[in-house]
Amino acid sequence: MEGLIPIDKRTKQFAIRIVKLYQYLVDERHERVLSKQVLRSGTSIGANVAEGLFGASRADFVNKYTIALKEANETRYWLELLAETKYLPDGESTDFLMSECTSIIAILASSVKTAKGEK
Secondary structure (H helix, E strand, C coil): CHHHCCHHHHHHHHHHHHHHHHHHHHHCCCCCHHHHHHHHHHHHHHHHHHHHHCCCCHHHHHHHHHHHHHHHHHHHHHHHHHHHCCCCCCCHHHHHHHHHHHHHHHHHHHHHHHHHCCC
8 A cells, every 4th residue: 555655745754754763863872973864865855756746847857856866765875874783673663664765766766767758
């Protein structure tokens, strides 16, 4: 059912989870550097998708979605780094964040290709 959620709503839900992750990392793990990075990139995905939806042109749409794609890829990097340095606990919550980030990357990549007219 997750796949049927529009990308703007899906990226907003992801951003909310990232904000909660940031709060956890700061409050419980006392980590401030990596958490700030994942907060910035993880919330930027949805902001760029929202801007892209109201782009002035196809090129504007592609540009905003490409930025969202880059931010999603960066977010995956920070999540991997947090997991590999043991700031993130092993378990369903971490697995879900990683899986959702990977799914968002795939959706955005496909959207960019389609909008560019690529196959």
